Amino acid sequence: MVDLLHADVLGGWVAFVLTLMVFSYLLGDNPLFRLAEHLFVGVAVGYAVVVVWRTVLVPRLWTPLATDPVANWPFLVPLLLGLLLLARVRARWSWWANLPMGFLFGVGAALSIGGALLGTLYPQVRASLISLNPASYGGQWGGVVDAAILAVGTLGTLLYFYFTAAREGRGVAGGIRRAWVAVGRWTLLVAFGALFAGATISRLSLLIARVQFLWNQIWSLIP
Amino acid sequence: MIYCPNCGTANRDGSKFCNECGARLAAPSTGIACPECGTFNPVTRLFCQKCGARLVTVAPEPEPEEPEGVPVTGFSLPSRLLETPPEAEAEGPAAGEEGALIPEWLTGLEPEAAGEEPVQEVPAAPLEEEHLPDWLRELRSGLGAVPEGESVEEAPPEVPAAPPGEGPGWLRELRSGVGAVPEEEAVEEAPPEVPAAPSEEEGVPDWLRKLRASLPPLEEEGEEVPPPAWLTEEGAAYPQVPVFAEPAVGAEGPLPEEAPSPLEAEAPGAAEALPLEIPPWLEGLEEEAAEEVPPPPPPGEQVSPPWLVGPTPEEIRAPGEAAEAVPPPVEAPLEPGRAEAEEEEMLPEWLRVPPPPPAEAVPAARVPEEGEAVPGEIPPWLAPFSPLARGPAAEGEEGTGLLQGISGLVPAVPEVLEVREEKAKGPAPSPVGASEANLFRQVLAEPPPEEPPARPKAKRFPLWGRWLVSLLLLAAVGIPTVWNGVTGRPLLNLRPAVPPAVQALYAAVEQVQPGEAVLVGWDVDPASAGELLPLAEAILGHLMQRGARLFVVSQLPAGPPLAQETLDGLARTQGVYTYGAHYLNLGYLPGDELGLRALSGAGGLAALDRDYVQGKALAQWEAAAGVRGVDDFRLIVVLASDAQQVRRWIEQVGAQHGVPLVAGVSAGALPALQPYHETEPRQLAGLAGGTPGAAAYESLRGVYLAGQSSMEALAGGVLALAFIVIVGNVALLFGLGRQGE
Numbered sequence: 001m002v003d004l005l006h007a008d009v010l011g012g013w014v015a016f017v018l019t020l021m022v023f024s025y026l027l028g029d030n031p032l033f034r035l036a037e038h039l040f041v042g043v044a045v046g047y048a049v050v051v052v053w054r055t056v057l058v059p060r061l062w063t064p065l066a067t068d069p070v071a072n073w074p075f076l077v078p079l080l081l082g083l084l085l086l087a088r089v090r091a092r093w094s095w096w097a098n099l100p101m102g103f104l105f106g107v108g109a110a111l112s113i114g115g116a117l118l119g120t121l122y123p124q125v126r127a128s129l130i131s132l133n134p135a136s137y138g139g140q141w142g143g144v145v146d147a148a149i150l151a152v153g154t155l156g157t158l159l160y161f162y163f164t165a166a167r168e169g170r171g172v173a174g175g176i177r178r179a180w181v182a183v184g185r186w187t188l189l190v191a192f193g194a195l196f197a198g199a200t201i202s203r204l205s206l207l208i209a210r211v212q213f214l215w216n217q218i219w220s221l222i223p
Numbered sequence: 224m225i226y227c228p229n230c231g232t233a234n235r236d237g238s239k240f241c242n243e244c245g246a247r248l249a250a251p252s253t254g255i256a257c258p259e260c261g262t263f264n265p266v267t268r269l270f271c272q273k274c275g276a277r278l279v280t281v282a283p284e285p286e287p288e289e290p291e292g293v294p295v296t297g298f299s300l301p302s303r304l305l306e307t308p309p310e311a312e313a314e315g316p317a318a319g320e321e322g323a324l325i326p327e328w329l330t331g332l333e334p335e336a337a338g339e340e341p342v343q344e345v346p347a348a349p350l351e352e353e354h355l356p357d358w359l360r361e362l363r364s365g366l367g368a369v370p371e372g373e374s375v376e377e378a379p380p381e382v383p384a385a386p387p388g389e390g391p392g393w394l395r396e397l398r399s400g401v402g403a404v405p406e407e408e409a410v411e412e413a414p415p416e417v418p419a420a421p422s423e424e425e426g427v428p429d430w431l432r433k434l435r436a437s438l439p440p441l442e443e444e445g446e447e448v449p450p451p452a453w454l455t456e457e458g459a460a461y462p463q464v465p466v467f468a469e470p471a472v473g474a475e476g477p478l479p480e481e482a483p484s485p486l487e488a489e490a491p492g493a494a495e496a497l498p499l500e501i502p503p504w505l506e507g508l509e510e511e512a513a514e515e516v517p518p519p520p521p522p523g524e525q526v527s528p529p530w531l532v533g534p535t536p537e538e539i540r541a542p543g544e545a546a547e548a549v550p551p552p553v554e555a556p557l558e559p560g561r562a563e564a565e566e567e568e569m570l571p572e573w574l575r576v577p578p579p580p581p582a583e584a585v586p587a588a589r590v591p592e593e594g595e596a597v598p599g600e601i602p603p604w605l606a607p608f609s610p611l612a613r614g615p616a617a618e619g620e621e622g623t624g625l626l627q628g629i630s631g632l633v634p635a636v637p638e639v640l641e642v643r644e645e646k647a648k649g650p651a652p653s654p655v656g657a658s659e660a661n662l663f664r665q666v667l668a669e670p671p672p673e674e675p676p677a678r679p680k681a682k683r684f685p686l687w688g689r690w691l692v693s694l695l696l697l698a699a700v701g702i703p704t705v706w707n708g709v710t711g712r713p714l715l716n717l718r719p720a721v722p723p724a725v726q727a728l729y730a731a732v733e734q735v736q737p738g739e740a741v742l743v744g745w746d747v748d749p750a751s752a753g754e755l756l757p758l759a760e761a762i763l764g765h766l767m768q769r770g771a772r773l774f775v776v777s778q779l780p781a782g783p784p785l786a787q788e789t790l791d792g793l794a795r796t797q798g799v800y801t802y803g804a805h806y807l808n809l810g811y812l813p814g815d816e817l818g819l820r821a822l823s824g825a826g827g828l829a830a831l832d833r834d835y836v837q838g839k840a841l842a843q844w845e846a847a848a849g850v851r852g853v854d855d856f857r858l859i860v861v862l863a864s865d866a867q868q869v870r871r872w873i874e875q876v877g878a879q880h881g882v883p884l885v886a887g888v889s890a891g892a893l894p895a896l897q898p899y900h901e902t903e904p905r906q907l908a909g910l911a912g913g914t915p916g917a918a919a920y921e922s923l924r925g926v927y928l929a930g931q932s933s934m935e936a937l938a939g940g941v942l943a944l945a946f947i948v949i950v951g952n953v954a955l956l957f958g959l960g961r962q963g964e
């Protein structure tokens with residue numbers, strides 16, 4: 001029986017070596033990086049299979065059917081649908097797998113649409129109907145400016161994606177429309193920039209975590 | 224349907240490639256090539272199954288000069304291997320005269336030597352009835368429809384009695400019987416009705432069985448020679464070569480439809496042929512024929528062999544007299560090695576795809592080599608049907624195409640052809656179109672312009688540059704980390720800014736009273752743990768500090784063990800905070816939206832009725848007391864690295880219940896989720912993102928944990944990235960990166 005402490009220590013050093021193998025990609029593609037990559041994918045998939053078998057299939061499907069199949073006969077329906085998914089292994093039988101896939105996609109799409117309407121679309125549209133009256137912000141013009149920027153940016157973004165109307169125009173109206181479309185385009189660029197910055201911060205955080213892990217492993221060797 | 228030989232997928236008729244795997248589908252072995260598009264069609268089709276063009280543009284029309292009522296729609300030239308003895312060729316005109324009466328393949332049966340070994344029989348490939356061409360079946364049926372009662376006085380001299388020891392067994396037996404019993408007597412003693420033949424002789428014609436039954440047993444031979452295989456086998460085992468037997472007028476009983484040739488040569492190999500031997504009994508026939516050579520026919524008169532001409536009225540006896548034995552029908556010999564030929568070869572010559580025209584005309588006097596296939600001779604009476612005749616095209620005879628040489632055909636419908644031509648040609652081009660077409664021709668005629676020199680490829684970022692960037696970034700991140708790890712205190716003592724969303728999150732947690740249940744959506748896996756664990760430790764530690772009962776559920780398979788490890792670590796720092804009494808791990812919840820809807824539905828926690836650690840029912844745990852559904856929770860905390868995961872919780876759980884929902888997400892998902900915190904009422908009561916959010920939350924709590932300890936490293940990394948971006952843009956501005964352009 002391996003001591004848990006020893007297992008943790010061993011696992012920590014295995015992770016240390018694998019981390020260095022991944023960092024070896026800085027030297028170019030090499031077998032060490034490939035080995036670590038394949039190990040990560042294989043272990044992740046294998047672990048997911050074990051978790052699904054242990055926490056889903058056995059306790060929530062096999063056990064009810066094995067203990068009282070008459071009372072738990074509805075569990076046969078998901079079992080049958082799950083078995084039909086295995087028909088993907090042969091091309092001539094693969095269309096049988098369309099039944100459970102259609103069921104899953106249909107129910108999932110219905111729930112997604114319903115949830116998006118009530119949870120995202122309606123609240124967000126309602127939140128965009130803001131007032132520009134300073135009284136609504138307690139007399140602070142900062143709130144008014146903030147609301148104005150939000151309104152102009154939202155409408156400009158909508159105009160930018162309004163492809164059916166001519167963006168070019170003459171006169172004052174055409175100039176305003178072109179300017180508004182430009183504002184919408186820059187609003188999109190700012191939003192994308194914020195997303196990119198967030199992703200960069202996220203990856204930097206992951207790098208920091210790995211560097212801290214490596215240092216802690218090395219520091220643990222120092223008496 | 225055509226089934227793919229590779230994957231078995233059923234494809235439409237006419238498909239060339241499999242719709243599933245793309246493998247080439249087997250083309251039909253026989254068919255009629257469409258004159259329009261070249262598609263092979265089954266021989267039973269009149270129109271092309273691809274373009275609809277008419278495959279056979281003619282219909283059979285009875286000719287008035289047709290002597291027989293048998294419709295002959297085509298004729299397949301029999302082919303055989305002919306090995307003509309040099310002696311026979313040297314005969315010259317005599318053989319030619321005889322060939323006018325007898326086909327050449329019969330004239331080639333000259334006796335070579337009486338002592339030679341008889342030719343062995345070759346059982347030809349079985350010929351099924353459906354494989355026969357229509358014209359052959361009709362011809363056979365026509366031959367069998369000869370009226371009964373008519374008889375011939377004498378058997379044609381082409382089938383004389385053969386001396387013993389020559390020819391196949393059945394022929395020797397027949398010959399011996401004929402020699403022992405006078406013909407008239409034998410025929411008169413023949414029973415009027417032919418008894419049922421034994422099963423093993425079903426393939427023997429009735430007239431032969433009758434004759435054999437009337438003959439005495441073979442006594443001259445030392446041992447009985449079994450009949451040839453083609454005679455004892457079923458009728459389907461007959462050779463495939465069409466047989467043109469003489470209509471045996473007057474023969475009693477059904478006429479033999481076909482019979483194998485007794486002179487078939489056995490093929491020792493696929494392309495090797497044995498010479499056709501002439502038994503000695505045919506020598507006598509030749510001598511008799513030489514004595515009774517008829518006078519040469521007048522010029523212009525068509526001469527047919529006597530056996531084909533049939534009996535004259537004087538030769539016809541009165542009804543009731545016994546009929547003479549009908550000679551065995553003569554069959555054209557098979558080509559050796561062609562027994563396993565493809566099905567396509569069964570088609571008549573005129574139905575096959577015409578071969579390309581020969582470059583040079585083959586000399587007519589060329590002597591065929593041994594083993595070479597040569598076309599058989601056509602009797603004169605069949606000459607009008609020969610498609611190979613190259614005389615001036617008669618009226619109604621096809622001059623070109625696949626049906627070249629076939630006469631008596633209905634001409635093609637001109638309207639259809641004209642319409643198709645009109646469609647193919649299209650309207651006359653306008654002047655503008657004609658000028659554009661000319662311009663297009665000129666462009667095509669011009670030589671292609673010389674290609675510009677290949678653009679030099681842009682230089683890749685050098686490896687040393689990659690290392691420089693990596694080392695710079697590693698130093699910016701590593702130095703604060705090492706400093707913090709060695710000294711235990713921050714390098715620059717940066718104080719993080721606290722956004723309002725984080726303050727709202729902190730306030731929401733502060734409102735949780737001891738003992739209240741809090742549902743934690745743990746959508747954190749090892750891939751995102753480096754960023755989210757500091758935030759999770761900050762929030763969950765705060766909740767534990769508040770004495771909340773935590774229920775953790777994850778929609779990622781790798782989430783539950785990581786959550787358990789984190790909770791156990793936090794519980795150890797909180798003192799009296801144990802699993803089962805203060806927190807529970809509900810494990811993995813599959814199904815994304817479906818799982819969350821099941822959790823927030825009427826069933827509530829019934830979707831997660833057992834814990835992850837010990838697999839016990841939730842009712843057995845102290846922490847689960849009084850908690851049945853989502854409404855029983857005081858707060859919902861979602862920890863996720865993806866904005867979509869938080870959005871699912873908002874849409875499927877938060878929008879369905881009035882439970883406040885807060886989220887701790889990665890920095891990349893923060894901008895996409897910020898609008899949910901800006902709504903009124905707030906869909907996200909609080910929001911914190913990434914390491915900055917963790918540091919801000921820790922600062923609100925007044926603790927220095929992983930979030931704040933990582934902020935200096937994060938700041939260093941951001942500064943390094945900004946430096947790299949600025950230097951890169953400056954380099955690009957001065958043309959350093961444009962070397963390859």
